[in-house]
Amino acid sequence: MIRKTIVSIAAVLWLTPFVIMVLIAVNQTNTTSFLDLLNPSSMGVKNFADAWQQGDFSVGFFNTLIVTVVSVAAILLLSAMAGYALSKFSFLGKKLLTALMAVTVLIPTVFFTIPVYQILRMMHVDTTLAGLILAEVGGAHVIFILMFRQFFDNLPNELTESAKMDGCSEYQMFWKIYFPISKPIIGTVVITQSIWTWNSFLFPLILSLNNPAVRTLSVGIYSFQGENIVNWGAMAAAGCITILPVVVLFLCFQKYFINGMEGAVKG
Amino acid sequence: MKTTRKNSSAAFWFLLPMVSCLIIFQLYPIALNLIYSFLNWNGISSTANFIGLDNYISLFQDAQFWNALKNSLLYALLATALQMGISFGLAYLVEYGPIRRKGFFRVIFILPIVAASAAVGMIFKTLFSYDGMVNTVLNLIGIPSVSWLSSPLWAFVLILIVSVWKEMGTLFIYWMAGFKTVSTDVIEAAKMDGLSNGGMLWRIFLPLMKPVILLVGFITFVNSLKAFDLIQTLTGGGPYFATEMLSTFIYQTAFNSSMAPPRMSYAASAAIVVVLVPVAIYGLIKIIKSALERSRS
Numbered sequence: 001m002i003r004k005t006i007v008s009i010a011a012v013l014w015l016t017p018f019v020i021m022v023l024i025a026v027n028q029t030n031t032t033s034f035l036d037l038l039n040p041s042s043m044g045v046k047n048f049a050d051a052w053q054q055g056d057f058s059v060g061f062f063n064t065l066i067v068t069v070v071s072v073a074a075i076l077l078l079s080a081m082a083g084y085a086l087s088k089f090s091f092l093g094k095k096l097l098t099a100l101m102a103v104t105v106l107i108p109t110v111f112f113t114i115p116v117y118q119i120l121r122m123m124h125v126d127t128t129l130a131g132l133i134l135a136e137v138g139g140a141h142v143i144f145i146l147m148f149r150q151f152f153d154n155l156p157n158e159l160t161e162s163a164k165m166d167g168c169s170e171y172q173m174f175w176k177i178y179f180p181i182s183k184p185i186i187g188t189v190v191i192t193q194s195i196w197t198w199n200s201f202l203f204p205l206i207l208s209l210n211n212p213a214v215r216t217l218s219v220g221i222y223s224f225q226g227e228n229i230v231n232w233g234a235m236a237a238a239g240c241i242t243i244l245p246v247v248v249l250f251l252c253f254q255k256y257f258i259n260g261m262e263g264a265v266k267g
Numbered sequence: 268m269k270t271t272r273k274n275s276s277a278a279f280w281f282l283l284p285m286v287s288c289l290i291i292f293q294l295y296p297i298a299l300n301l302i303y304s305f306l307n308w309n310g311i312s313s314t315a316n317f318i319g320l321d322n323y324i325s326l327f328q329d330a331q332f333w334n335a336l337k338n339s340l341l342y343a344l345l346a347t348a349l350q351m352g353i354s355f356g357l358a359y360l361v362e363y364g365p366i367r368r369k370g371f372f373r374v375i376f377i378l379p380i381v382a383a384s385a386a387v388g389m390i391f392k393t394l395f396s397y398d399g400m401v402n403t404v405l406n407l408i409g410i411p412s413v414s415w416l417s418s419p420l421w422a423f424v425l426i427l428i429v430s431v432w433k434e435m436g437t438l439f440i441y442w443m444a445g446f447k448t449v450s451t452d453v454i455e456a457a458k459m460d461g462l463s464n465g466g467m468l469w470r471i472f473l474p475l476m477k478p479v480i481l482l483v484g485f486i487t488f489v490n491s492l493k494a495f496d497l498i499q500t501l502t503g504g505g506p507y508f509a510t511e512m513l514s515t516f517i518y519q520t521a522f523n524s525s526m527a528p529p530r531m532s533y534a535a536s537a538a539i540v541v542v543l544v545p546v547a548i549y550g551l552i553k554i555i556k557s558a559l560e561r562s563r564s
Contacts, residue, residue, distance in 0.1 A: 003360050003364040003365060003366075004364070004365060004366060006357075006360060007357065007360050007361060007364065007366055007372060010357055010376075011372055011375045011376070013432075014375050014376055014378070014379065014432065014435065015375055015378075016394075016400075017387070017390045017391065017394060017432070018378070018382075018390075020390060020393065020394055020400060021386070021390045021393075024393060033398040033399070033403075035403065037400075074284075077284065078284040078285050078288065079285065081281040081282070081284060081285065082281065082282055082284070082285035082286075084281055085277075085278045085281035085282045086282075087271075088271060088272065089271055089272060089273065089274060089275075089277065089278035089281075090271040090272070090273055091273070091275055091278045091279075092275075097282075097286070097289075100289065100293075100294065101289065104289070104293045106489060106542075106545060107293075107297070107542055108492070108493035108495075108514065108541060108542070109493065109495070110493070110495055110513075110514040110517050110518060110538065110541070111296075111300065111517075111538040111539075111541060111542055112292070112293070112296050113517075113518070113521070113522070114300060114303065114310075114517075114521050114531060114534055114535050114538060115295070115296035115297075115299035115300045115303070115535075116292055116296050117522075118299065118303075118310075118531075119291065119292070119295070119296065119299070134292070135292075137288060137292075138288050138291065138292025138293070139288075139292070139293075140288075140289065140293055141285075145285065170274060170277035171277070171280075174281070195380075195381050198383070199381075199382075199383035199384065199385075201383070201384055201385055201495075201496040201499075201500075202495055202496065202518075205499075206518075206522055209522060209523070217383065217385075218383045218384070218385040218386070219385065221383075221385045221386055221389055221500075222385045222388070222389075222499075222500050225389065225392075232393055235389055236389070236390070236393070238386075239386035239389055239390060242383050242385070242386045243381075243382045243383060243386050246381045246382070246383070247378065247381060247382075249381075250377075250378070250381045251374070254374070254377075257381075258377070258440050258443070261380075261437060261440040261441070262440055262441070262443075262444040265441045265444050265445065265479065265482055265483060265486070
């Protein structure tokens with residue numbers, strides 16, 4: 001009984017912030033006072049219209065969508081190909097490569113912001129969505145590469161043998177056989193990375209400092225607090241716009257996301 | 268049996284995208300950052316001078332840097348302990364307690380990871396604002412309102428609270444994976460022996476999961492040292508630098524110094540130190556461990 005109560009109370013505490021966000025978003029009196037929020041007569045959807053139009057969150061939404069879709073596709077291909085090469089081929093420097101990949105995991109993103117920002121400036125993409133995509137794709141993605149590698153390791157050799165018999169080239173073998181059957185890993189990478197990129201904050205913040213037009217939703221919410229007379233309602237509405245797509249994605253594909261997260265302790 | 272084959276050209280093409288990313292966006296930046304740290308560059312001008320270790324020397328004389336380092340370590344220690352303790356307890360109760368609808372509770376506790384930190388920062392600011400829900404509830408039980416965001420101590424407590432809420436999701440998933448490492452045979456056998464619930468936890472789960480717990484502890488500690496998003500969105504390092512961490516210190520110095528010109532090189536040297544901190548801690552633990560073993564034998 002005590003254990004049930006503890007879990008129930010904790011669950012209520014963990015849900016409260018989400019509930020409050022929705023309450024503020026649908027309240028039209030711009031208040032954070034808890035008692036005012038419970039007043040049903042001041043409810044409406046005006047804040048959503050405000051956030052979408054005045055707060056430029058429509059721009060932020062499409063920026064975030066473009067960056068997420070392109071980055072996730074690139075990361076998926078890059079890590080599947082690398083995982084395949086590490087699983088199926090022996091080559092000079094394989095150990096060194098694996099070691100270098102492992103080292104990069106420990107280094108915090110903030111370390112990379114300074115040099116990567118300069119590299120993007122040299123490439124003249126420092127204030128564009130392309131720069132943002134490069135910064136996202138440029139990470140190490142070690143967990144995903146190792147997941148692909150392990151998946152390919154566990155497939156029977158007969159697969160390669162029979163494909164060779166059928167006259168597949170190395171590239172056809174990957175694209176027509178190995179990549180398509182790695183569906184569980186593809187799902188994991190797509191779902192996990194979509195959620196990470198959608199929520200990404202530090203690089204989008206730095207790359208949009210001089211060009212607000214490339215702000216993502218995350219940065220939009222953050223900058224909105226500093227630049228306007230605090231409009232809690234519109235901000236909470238923007239919060240809902242930011243969080244809702246990811247929550248839906250998570251609820252539909254829980255298993256894949258949990259697999260992706262577990263990779264960190266299993267690998 | 269797993270076999271590998273030699274086909275250097277195929278291996279090269281399959282690895283090319285990943286290796287170019289690794290070189291351009293990981294290895295080259297490490298070198299570049301090291302070079303910057305020896306210059307006096309502001310990040311904008313086209314020239315800069317080599318000044319050797321001067322950045323590092325001023326860094327170690329900079330009270331702001333020491334404050335950030337102290338806060339980062341304190342935060343990482345407290346956050347790791349709180350996050351791990353609370354998440355383990357709840358995960359254990361949900362997975363092995365008398366709870367129906369386990370899936371429902373799992374979703375609730377995992378949900379915070381999928382919420383963008385910027386949005387989380389904003390929500391918690393409203394919850395902990397002076398007339399916000401938390402103070403309203405505190406008043407109801409007779410406790411006066413707390414100015415969470417403007418008091419140095421409470422702002423620090425606030426980021427700890429929010430980090431526990433936010434990281435619960437990640438850790439819950441880790442523990443779920445960890446529980447699977449304890450074989451059901453062992454659990455069944457222990458039940459047959461009539462071990463109580465508490466006994467199961469202390470004598471079966473905690474000892475058997477020790478490797479997982481250490482690994483999760485390490486990951487959580489390193490992640491807490493890296494923390495940026497939540498702190499920047501909640502407090503921005505304030506009030507009076509009470510929640511300034513190494514990460515926000517670097518960000519402010521390199522990109523957002525509203526009061527002074529940006530000091531890219533100085534920030535780069537701080538970034539190098541940040542990378543060295545976990546290495547130093549790891550080395551320290553090893554030295555202490557071997558000293559302990561020597562004194563025991």
